Amino acid sequence: MTESMVRAEGVHKRFGRLEVLKGISLDVRAGEVMCLLGPSGSGKSTFLRCINHLEKIDAGRLYVDGELVGYRQAGDTLHELRDGDVCRKRAEIGMVFQRFNLFPHMTVLENVTEAPVGVKGVRRADAIARAEELLARVGLQDKLRNYPAQLSGGQQQRVAIARALAMDPKLMLFDEPTSALDPELVGDVLDAMRQLAADGMTMVVVTHEIGFAREAGDTLVFMDGGVVVESGNPRDVLANPRHERTRSFLSKVL
Amino acid sequence: MSGSADTQQARAPAGRPDDVKAVPVRHPGRWVSGAIVVLVGAIVVNSVATNPRFGWGTVGHYLFSSRILDGLRVTLELTVIAMAIGIVLGVALAVMRLSPNPLVKGASSFYIWFFRGTPVLVQLLFWSFIAALYPRLSFGIPFGGPELWHGSANAVITPFVAAILGLGLNEGAYMAEIVRAGIVSVDEGQTEAAQALGMTRLRTMRRIVLPQAMRVIIPPTGNETISMLKTSSLVSVIAYPELLYSAQLIYDVNYRQIPLLVVVSIWYLVLTTILSIGQYYVERRFGRGTARELPPTPLQRLRRNLAIRHAAVEPPAASEERR
Numbered sequence: 001m002t003e004s005m006v007r008a009e010g011v012h013k014r015f016g017r018l019e020v021l022k023g024i025s026l027d028v029r030a031g032e033v034m035c036l037l038g039p040s041g042s043g044k045s046t047f048l049r050c051i052n053h054l055e056k057i058d059a060g061r062l063y064v065d066g067e068l069v070g071y072r073q074a075g076d077t078l079h080e081l082r083d084g085d086v087c088r089k090r091a092e093i094g095m096v097f098q099r100f101n102l103f104p105h106m107t108v109l110e111n112v113t114e115a116p117v118g119v120k121g122v123r124r125a126d127a128i129a130r131a132e133e134l135l136a137r138v139g140l141q142d143k144l145r146n147y148p149a150q151l152s153g154g155q156q157q158r159v160a161i162a163r164a165l166a167m168d169p170k171l172m173l174f175d176e177p178t179s180a181l182d183p184e185l186v187g188d189v190l191d192a193m194r195q196l197a198a199d200g201m202t203m204v205v206v207t208h209e210i211g212f213a214r215e216a217g218d219t220l221v222f223m224d225g226g227v228v229v230e231s232g233n234p235r236d237v238l239a240n241p242r243h244e245r246t247r248s249f250l251s252k253v254l
Numbered sequence: 255m256s257g258s259a260d261t262q263q264a265r266a267p268a269g270r271p272d273d274v275k276a277v278p279v280r281h282p283g284r285w286v287s288g289a290i291v292v293l294v295g296a297i298v299v300n301s302v303a304t305n306p307r308f309g310w311g312t313v314g315h316y317l318f319s320s321r322i323l324d325g326l327r328v329t330l331e332l333t334v335i336a337m338a339i340g341i342v343l344g345v346a347l348a349v350m351r352l353s354p355n356p357l358v359k360g361a362s363s364f365y366i367w368f369f370r371g372t373p374v375l376v377q378l379l380f381w382s383f384i385a386a387l388y389p390r391l392s393f394g395i396p397f398g399g400p401e402l403w404h405g406s407a408n409a410v411i412t413p414f415v416a417a418i419l420g421l422g423l424n425e426g427a428y429m430a431e432i433v434r435a436g437i438v439s440v441d442e443g444q445t446e447a448a449q450a451l452g453m454t455r456l457r458t459m460r461r462i463v464l465p466q467a468m469r470v471i472i473p474p475t476g477n478e479t480i481s482m483l484k485t486s487s488l489v490s491v492i493a494y495p496e497l498l499y500s501a502q503l504i505y506d507v508n509y510r511q512i513p514l515l516v517v518v519s520i521w522y523l524v525l526t527t528i529l530s531i532g533q534y535y536v537e538r539r540f541g542r543g544t545a546r547e548l549p550p551t552p553l554q555r556l557r558r559n560l561a562i563r564h565a566a567v568e569p570p571a572a573s574e575e576r577r
Contacts, residue, residue, distance in 0.1 A: 084454065090451070093450070097446070101446065101447035103466075104466065118453065118457060118461060119452045163451070164450075164451075167452065
């Protein structure tokens, strides 16, 4: 339990009448790479967005590093966290989006240094040194002064990974990081993620990349209709799916 | 192109056999319309140059007279101050209008409804006659509390203050809509990415959303500034000597209305031209990061055109241009 980086207990989420999450319970250990797999509309991305409180949950409990997400418990009552506290917690969780969401009016270097300087109060010179190091790690050391629009999708996504890492997060969330990329650009982004996994980062990855899930993932969770259908070692789940629903999904994507 | 084994390309330098040499279509209509434009232009220039009632000598005499230049300065002051008030007010009203609090949102909507719904000329007159409505202005705790300061409305709301209030408060309503459109135009993913990095709402607005909204906000704001420059002439109705009223004061005495109105028009044209050029460069500055390459400045364009014209003399560059 103390090992848990993310712990979900019966998490429910509704958008109006539509119940997107119908009781998700799972554990992500520190250092674990968990891949969430499932058809679109199964609630994977919504669950991911609940972890850093971009969405509020309606029922259940969600903990990151042993602390409730978005709330404070005093006795039996929950108190919503103030904006500032929510921001502080989000700063410890990195997130990478399907559409990159780089800041188009800033250079690559400014994209990566903006939050460390502005949110964490890191000295600018230190932030720049760290950003240069991170960008070199994802192979973009010669793009520091470029604007995002001048980069390919794969390069933009690697900048987005560096931007998230610049906050020294204890947990990284990936929301379909390769779905908006041309097939030939997917490899570089997956390589950056593999390296991150090998360095021991705790990662929750929503993806359709079965290969990545099999090689880099410690756990594979298959979701459908807002519930976890099955989970386990990626090789086992992919080779011998126990549920009919998993089997039919895998037969379509493999 | 060089070194290609393609037969057609290999033959190209010797004059391609299928080169198109056709008789171009004649466009007699273009000649006719061009001739009409030249004719009308000549008539206008002739009448302007030969009609003595334009009083070009008088125009020259007053163009740089100190009274006109004083009026010009006042017009610029009014424009700058009123736009500054309008922009600050506009940003505040736009953020209020996007607030989740219905009362705050309602207040902003009401303000915009009221100030957009009445003519600015009427508003200017209202402010200048405000002393008739509230002869005594005071500042303190309302509803019978102690008074910290008070003064007569006539002393506080001078014609200058009335002009600034009338123009600025009215402009705020228009700027609010422009700023709101800009904020709404920024992709929601930007806010999410900023929040995911731990930025507060205020910081996200200031560092991420507003700078991007600027690209949408700047062009209409430039138009508003140019429009404000001209709208400030309405202040003449409350007898404050900006550019137009300064000219009116002069022609009330010497009855040379037309030459003085020409002087005024020339100055407005000069100022709007300068503002338009400034607007181009400001737009370019805020276009950073949206296009792969910034549009060239007129100077750069001139240089490039000269370079092309220069290169066109040499055959390889000429074929380059044909593509």
